Amino acid sequence: MVLAVASEGRAGRTKRLGRPGHLTKVSGLGLGVSLIWFSLLVLIPLAAVVTTAAEGGWDAFWHTITNEQTFAAIKLTVSQAFLVTGVNIVMGTLIAWVLVRDSFFGKRVVEVLIDLPFALPTIVAGLVLLSLYGPKSPLGIDIANKPSAVTVAFLFVTLPFVVRTVQPVLEELEGDVEEAAASLGASRFTTFRRIILPSLIPAIAAGAALSFARAVSEYGSLVLLSGNLPFKTEVTSVRVLSSVENNNTEAAAAVATVLLVISLAVIVILDIVQRRMSRRG
Amino acid sequence: MDEETYEDDAQRDLDREHGPEGVRLAGVLYEPAEPGERAPRRRRKKKTRATYLFRFIALAYLFFLVAWPVSLVVKNTFANGLSDLTDLLSDPDAIKALKLTIVVAIIAVIVNTIFGVGMALLLVRYQFPGKRLLSALIDVPLSVSPIVVGLALVLVYGGRDGWFGVWLEDHGFQVIFATPGIVLATIFVALPLVIRELVPVLEEIGIEQELAARSLGANAVQTFRRITLPGIKWALIYGVVLSLARSLGEFGAVKVVSGNVLGQTRTATLMVEEKYLNFDKGGAYATSFLLVLVAVSCIVVVSLIRPKEKRK
Amino acid sequence: MSIEIAGVGKRFGDFVALEDVNVSIPTGQLTALLGPSGGGKSTLLRIIAGLEEADSGRIEIEGVDATHVAPQKRNVGFVFQHYAAFKHLSVYRNVAFGLEIRRRPKPEIKTRVTELLELVHLEQFADRLPSQLSGGQRQRMALARALAVDPGVLLLDEPFGALDAQVRKELRDWLRRLHDEVPVTTVFVTHDQEEALEVADEIVVINAGRVEQVGSPDQLYDTPANDFVMRFLGPVTQLGPDLVRPHDLELHATDPGDGLPGTISRITRVGFELRVEVASADQVVLVTLTRTEFAALGVEQGSPVYLRLAHGAPTVPVQTPVAALDEPDPVPA
Numbered sequence: 035m036v037l038a039v040a041s042e043g044r045a046g047r048t049k050r051l052g053r054p055g056h057l058t059k060v061s062g063l064g065l066g067v068s069l070i071w072f073s074l075l076v077l078i079p080l081a082a083v084v085t086t087a088a089e090g091g092w093d094a095f096w097h098t099i100t101n102e103q104t105f106a107a108i109k110l111t112v113s114q115a116f117l118v119t120g121v122n123i124v125m126g127t128l129i130a131w132v133l134v135r136d137s138f139f140g141k142r143v144v145e146v147l148i149d150l151p152f153a154l155p156t157i158v159a160g161l162v163l164l165s166l167y168g169p170k171s172p173l174g175i176d177i178a179n180k181p182s183a184v185t186v187a188f189l190f191v192t193l194p195f196v197v198r199t200v201q202p203v204l205e206e207l208e209g210d211v212e213e214a215a216a217s218l219g220a221s222r223f224t225t226f227r228r229i230i231l232p233s234l235i236p237a238i239a240a241g242a243a244l245s246f247a248r249a250v251s252e253y254g255s256l257v258l259l260s261g262n263l264p265f266k267t268e269v270t271s272v273r274v275l276s277s278v279e280n281n282n283t284e285a286a287a288a289v290a291t292v293l294l295v296i297s298l299a300v301i302v303i304l305d306i307v308q309r310r311m312s313r314r315g
Numbered sequence: 316m317d318e319e320t321y322e323d324d325a326q327r328d329l330d331r332e333h334g335p336e337g338v339r340l341a342g343v344l345y346e347p348a349e350p351g352e353r354a355p356r357r358r359r360k361k362k363t364r365a366t367y368l369f370r371f372i373a374l375a376y377l378f379f380l381v382a383w384p385v386s387l388v389v390k391n392t393f394a395n396g397l398s399d400l401t402d403l404l405s406d407p408d409a410i411k412a413l414k415l416t417i418v419v420a421i422i423a424v425i426v427n428t429i430f431g432v433g434m435a436l437l438l439v440r441y442q443f444p445g446k447r448l449l450s451a452l453i454d455v456p457l458s459v460s461p462i463v464v465g466l467a468l469v470l471v472y473g474g475r476d477g478w479f480g481v482w483l484e485d486h487g488f489q490v491i492f493a494t495p496g497i498v499l500a501t502i503f504v505a506l507p508l509v510i511r512e513l514v515p516v517l518e519e520i521g522i523e524q525e526l527a528a529r530s531l532g533a534n535a536v537q538t539f540r541r542i543t544l545p546g547i548k549w550a551l552i553y554g555v556v557l558s559l560a561r562s563l564g565e566f567g568a569v570k571v572v573s574g575n576v577l578g579q580t581r582t583a584t585l586m587v588e589e590k591y592l593n594f595d596k597g598g599a600y601a602t603s604f605l606l607v608l609v610a611v612s613c614i615v616v617v618s619l620i621r622p623k624e625k626r627k
Numbered sequence: 628m629s630i631e632i633a634g635v636g637k638r639f640g641d642f643v644a645l646e647d648v649n650v651s652i653p654t655g656q657l658t659a660l661l662g663p664s665g666g667g668k669s670t671l672l673r674i675i676a677g678l679e680e681a682d683s684g685r686i687e688i689e690g691v692d693a694t695h696v697a698p699q700k701r702n703v704g705f706v707f708q709h710y711a712a713f714k715h716l717s718v719y720r721n722v723a724f725g726l727e728i729r730r731r732p733k734p735e736i737k738t739r740v741t742e743l744l745e746l747v748h749l750e751q752f753a754d755r756l757p758s759q760l761s762g763g764q765r766q767r768m769a770l771a772r773a774l775a776v777d778p779g780v781l782l783l784d785e786p787f788g789a790l791d792a793q794v795r796k797e798l799r800d801w802l803r804r805l806h807d808e809v810p811v812t813t814v815f816v817t818h819d820q821e822e823a824l825e826v827a828d829e830i831v832v833i834n835a836g837r838v839e840q841v842g843s844p845d846q847l848y849d850t851p852a853n854d855f856v857m858r859f860l861g862p863v864t865q866l867g868p869d870l871v872r873p874h875d876l877e878l879h880a881t882d883p884g885d886g887l888p889g890t891i892s893r894i895t896r897v898g899f900e901l902r903v904e905v906a907s908a909d910q911v912v913l914v915t916l917t918r919t920e921f922a923a924l925g926v927e928q929g930s931p932v933y934l935r936l937a938h939g940a941p942t943v944p945v946q947t948p949v950a951a952l953d954e955p956d957p958v959p960a
Contacts, residue, residue, distance in 0.1 A: 078478070125376055153610040162384040219725055
């Protein structure tokens with residue numbers, strides 16, 4: 035999958051000779067062009083969000099954030115994201131374990147199922163979940179327009195993240211380290227707790243960060259499933275959208291900035307985790 | 316009661332090229348006394364009750380969260396036979412939406428591939444100040460909410476009071492509420508995907524072969540075409556397929572920048588929402604089915620490529 | 628603590644790794660399991676440790692049937708070829724691991740770990756991570772770690788295989804001296820005959836899943852049981868229907884009476900040693916002798932000479948025909 039955290043660590047170890055060289059004229063030009071493109075597409079627009087949010091001054095910003103409905107949305111989004119990330123840490127590690135250590139017929143299908151939430155359009159994800167957990171559910175479970183709809187939608191879209199960061203690390207674990215622990219008297223559980231888990235923690239942290247950021251940003255899957263009911267099932271991105279639709283760009287930018295700050299925090303964490311992982315060697 | 320399976324990690328042992336001292340182990344150490352005497356070292360994995368328990372929990376979780384819901388969408392699409400699908404495909408507005416989605420996605424993939432390859436090469440082969448910052452910033456589009464993406468683009472390229480948008484629109488170039496805006500939004504969200512696949516592979520290949528080619532007189536383009544490109548082939552395809560899936564499926568960002576003008580800026584994903592909210596459930600399911608089909612195809616292709624990519 | 632291996636067999640699918648292996652290892656001895664790669668010696672070692680289970684037969688460790696006992700309970704120390712260091716733990720914590728999980732009191736752990744680190748000369752690296760050590764240092768740490776829990780048996784699986792030739796020689800020496808100091812029953816696996824001959828008290832030669840011979844280094848070298856053992860332990864050449872050691876052949880300029888006539892076909896000088904190929908009957912026989920010895924003969928390429936096997940030299944009937952320059956597989960340098 036996409037997540038380069040583990041694989042960068044791996045590449046660091048197996049890196050062959052070849053230090054990066056200094057920029058030549060051609061590559062310098064290429065870099066310049068790329069930077070202009072990247073700025074026009076990503077950096078400047080994101081800067082515009084932050085600037086617009088700051089335009090009204092700190093008071094206006096704070097006022098927007100603490101608006102009752104908005105604040106409720108932020109609270110809901112963050113708390114649900116935390117909850118879901120917690121579940122993902124456990125389930126993601128477990129699923130990765132099963133993928134790496136177990137072998138059974140149909141494992142290929144499992145791999146496809148795990149990647150599906152990443153490739154599926156979010157609006158379709160909403161429809162998909164609605165089929166099983168909405169009014170016409172064959173299971174009789176109807177969580178449409180309830181807070182648990184937010185939980186289920188988040189769980190769906192964040193499914194691949196922890197699994198895909200943990201899986202390569204598990205695959206690389208050398209079997210003789212576990213045998214060494216066994217020969218020294220450690221039970222299977224002790225070996226997992228003291229030897230395997232510590233090696234996994236950076237990967238789990240990376241996956242958790244990505245999972246959290248994804249959940250907090252989610253929009254599409256909630257449209258049909260949660261009904262976007264204020265104070266009940268309305269998430270932060272919905273608030274941003276309603277501000278946009280009301281042409282209240284300052285308010286939209288303010289709330290958007292909150293989301294950006296969270297994303298920024300995630301990236302910082304990821305960078306720190308990456309550095310720790312390559313140091314371990 | 317305990318099952319036993321065998322796993323061949325002889326290949327792993329052989330692949331262990333570099334010991335900590337940098338000593339080449341594979342060829343030297345594991346050479347048999349006589350050829351053909353090579354014995355695969357197989358490690359037995361005992362299946363305990365815990366194994367079955369974990370397997371059950373994992374499979375049940377995936378079944379109730381992904382497998383069953385997705386299969387229900389397929390089922391509901393064909394609840395009225397093929398009529399939902401045929402109705403959809405004979406609606407000219409729907410066809411326009413599908414076409415738009417495909418065109419936008421292809422443009423986005425091409426742009427991101429070119430940018431991705433260039434950026435990956437720059438990041439891996441060259442040193443310059445701010446490299447790490449740039450590398451971290453490239454990951455940003457993956458963590459940003461699609462609504463925020465849309466808002467950001469509107470603020471800059473919006474016709475009314477966008478930073479550049481006003482000037483652009485005055486010169487006849489409308490971005491927001493028109494196709495170019497959708498293209499930009501789609502490029503934005505899928506931007507890191509190709510780069511993130513290429514960077515590790517480029518690092519692992521190393522620069523030696525390229526240096527050798529240069530020393531033999533090849534220029535940059537020749538080196539790239541004949542030496543680098545074949546090396547990153549599978550990773551590149553992998554990245555392209557991923558960004559294709561992502562580009563076809565973008566919803567939130569496109570919703571903000573498109574204004575959802577029927578027949579003009581409505582994409583397939585927007586169509587799903589619209590049809591469902593207008594009680595055309597059949598149409599919504601049919602469109603979703605097509606999108607699911609595409610997503611699954613992309614993943615299947617990717618999962619077939621992954622072993623090839625890994626072996627590199 | 629002695630180890631009894633009785634009738635042990637092991638297959639992996641169709642492949643027979645071990646067949647009817649019977650070995651008895653006395654307490655306190657340093658034993659080598661020697662043989663070519665894929666021959667089954669590592670498998671046997673892992674079966675002793677409990678990391679593999681035999682399909683048939685019995686393993687007894689100090690009179691106690693350990694055949695089905697989990698590795699955790701066998702009180703056996705194991706050292707791996709690639710060190711199996713706990714990467715996230717310091718050298719100190721690595722060595723202390725076995726004691727920590729047995730919940731020994733902290734002061735006791737400290738004493739024992741310090742003692743062991745001094746034994747392996749790693750005291751100043753106690754707080755480093757394994758990734759900051761060289762290969763040789765990591766292996767010494769692995770040894771200290773295995774010894775920390777006072778195992779009754781110490782098993783080493785090609786312990787120096789991953790190291791530079793120079794480091795390998797040093798550690799080989801060091802292992803021998805360590806064993807003299809701490810006489811734990813030790814079994815180590817190697818495919819390097821020089822290593823086995825230099826270090827071990829007793830060698831078990833294993834080939835294709837079977838025990839070819841058991842004996843002291845001298846016994847194995849001077850009285851090899853068969854073709855395979857003779858080839859594996861030193862250079863061989865074929866004289867008539869037998870295998871002999873090239874340095875056991877005497878070269879004479881004149882017929883000593885019972886000499887085999889031949890002609891010198893090739894002379895190769897390697898340092899102080901000369902390798903002389905003699906064409907005799909329908910064979911090419913290799914003779915090695917010193918420069919001085921050769922000079923005294925006054926012969927050269929093409930000269931007629933006589934070959935005679937030294938009195939009492941070991942011979943073994945040939946099982947597979949040998950070329951003149953057949954030597955055991957070169958030690959990986």
